[in-house]
Amino acid sequence: MERKIDWNAPWMTEEHLMFKESTRKFFESELSPHTERWAEQGVVDRDFWFKAGEAGLLGASAPEEFGGVGADQSFDALTMYEQARAGDSGWGFGVHNICTHYIMAYANEEQKARWLPGLISGEIVPALAMTEPGTGSDLQAVRTTADKDGDDYIINGSKIFISNGQxxxxxxxxxxxxxxxxxxxxxxxxxxxxxxxxxxxxxNLKKLGMKAQDTSELFFENVRVPRANLLGEQEGQGFIHLMLQLGWERANIGIAAIAAMDTVIEETVRYVQERKAFKQRLMDMQNTRFKLAEAKTKADVTKAYINECMVKLIDGKLDPVSGATAKWWGSQMQCEVVDECLQLHGGYGYMMEYPVARAYADSRVQKIYGGANEIQKELIARSLDN
Ligand SMILES: Cc1cc2nc3c(=O)[nH]c(=O)nc-3n(C[C@H](O)[C@H](O)[C@H](O)COP(=O)(O)OP(=O)(O)OC[C@H]3O[C@@H](n4cnc5c(N)ncnc54)[C@H](O)[C@@H]3O)c2cc1C
Structure with a gap:
């Protein structure tokens, strides 16, 4: 379908635009036809990871020596955008991307050679397990332990809400x-x-939205892991490593937010142009026009901030506070816009066969995961108060 709204920005080169177009086509043919079925089965087909690997989506920003393309993370941002525009919230690309960047940033050469080729080809699906039943926002309070035993660690503990867990x-x-x-x-x-x-x-936890994403509990009972599997040169660096990657992780949530807003606004415009009440199109009513104008403004202003983040990202200067801003603002705007667009659909907006209903269920978690929005605000406030 022709797009009236898209993400075009001055930072995008010819290569970005070509990559974006081919990614869009890939999702149209290989992802969109399956989203319904994946939502029913609660997980994407394993096979899709290999297809994405073959299409070059999993290694766009990974080094060529391990099978990647060697571009920067702005290409991954386009994959995030196009995935959401294709109407999918199930495929765990975002987590894959985060994990791959942990490996690229902190793994030694032996570890990189062991994991990166599989991550890039789709043979290895990764997960990042931070959250526990007893703690989420307060990451320092995790209770999972890794005790040294000769050349191994013995891991004990449990994790919850882990994307790609199954x-x-x-x-x-x-x-x-x-x-x-x-x-x-x-x-x-x-x-x-x-x-x-x-x-x-x-x-595989039953969720309000994101039905095709496998989100799981994971249990570790005396799991023996070689000490050679520690990321980073020494123990105790994990928290700092997590913090250093957060700017990008959180900006990603902002990117998914602009894609969701673009999609839902476009769909809602189509709907209100066709639907009639009181002998006129919904589109001709001033309330509808104002609501859509507000929604478009929210999406565009958010996009402008995301573009600023992208420029920083390409320069290697994306900081955690900018990421926090993109995350809380983007997800807040997304929830407001989706809610208003659902309202414009009337009762049909509450029916799952309408994409706006799914967008409503999917959007809510954006304010929670990746660090709840209250935590983002705390981070921003801290930067004002130091
Ligand atoms: C679909 C989904 C996928 C997820 N994927 C992953 C994953 O792959 N890996 C992973 O590790 N985790 C994942 N999570 C977990 C997610 O990151 C946490 O749910 C989130 O960080 C919040 O933690 P919590 O649920 O324990 O809430 P809590 O920390 O208990 O927070 C509850 C409420 O208290 C507020 N609050 C807490 N502390 C403060 C404070 N200091 N000031 C003000 N308010 C505060 C929070 O903002 C929130 O509103 C996922 C969650 C979901 C729902």
Missing amino acids: QADIVIVVAKTDKDAGGRGISLIVVETADAEGFARGR
């Missing part, structure tokens, strides 16, 4: 290697699930 071949586990050192006792350890005795996947 399919994950590797899990980057946030664990305490020193229980008494607070944030300085946290390390990132890679668990290779196929060989991990004592590792168990719990339920």
Whole structure:
């Protein structure tokens, strides 16, 4: 279908535009036809990861020596945008991208050679396990432990709400290697699930939205992992490593937000042009026009801020506070816009067969995951108060 609204920005080169177009076509043919079925089965087909790998989506910003394309993360941003525009909230590309960048940033050469080629080809699906039943926002309070035993760690604990949890071949586990050192006792350890005795996947959790995304409990009972699977040169760096990547992770949520707003506004315009009440098109009513104008403005102003973040990203200067701003503002605007657009659909907007209903259910989590919006505001406030 022809797009009236799109993401075009001065920072996009000819290469960006070509990549964006081919990614859009790939999603149209390989993803959109399956989203309904994936939502019913609660997980995307494993096969899709390989197709995405083959299409070059999983390694756009990974080094060529491991099978990547060697471009920068702005290309991944376009994949995020196009995935959401294709109407999918299930495929765990965002988490894959985050995990791949952890490996690129903190793994040693041996670890990179072990995991990057599989991550780029789609053979390895990754997950990032921070959240626990007892703690989410307060990451320093994690209770999962990794105790040293000879050349191994013994991991004990449980995690919850882990995206890609049912399919994950590797899990980057946030664990305490020193229980008494607070944030300085946290390390990132890679668990290779196929060989991990004592590792168990719990339920694929039933969610309000994002039905095709497998979100799981994970359990670790005396899971033995070689100490060679520690990410980073020494223990206790995990919290700092997580913080250093947060700007990008959170900006990603802002990118998904602009894609969701563009899609839902476009769909709503189509709907109100066709639907009639009181002998006129809904589109001809001033309230409809004003609501849509407000929605478009919210989307465009958010996009302008995301574009600023993209310029910083390309320059290697995207900071956590900008990421926090993009995350909370983008997700807040997304929820407001989707809600108004649903209202313009009347009762049809409440029916799951209308994309706006699914967008409504999918959007809510954007204010929660990736660090709840209150935590983002706390981070921004802290930057004002130092
Ligand atoms: C669909 C989905 C996918 C997810 N994927 C992953 C994943 O892949 N990996 C992973 O590790 N986690 C994942 N999460 C977990 C997510 O990151 C957490 O849910 C989130 O960080 C909030 O933690 P919590 O749920 O424990 O809420 P809590 O920390 O209990 O917070 C509850 C409420 O209290 C507020 N609050 C907490 N602390 C403060 C404070 N200091 N000031 C003001 N308000 C505060 C919060 O903002 C929130 O509104 C996912 C969650 C969902 C729903």
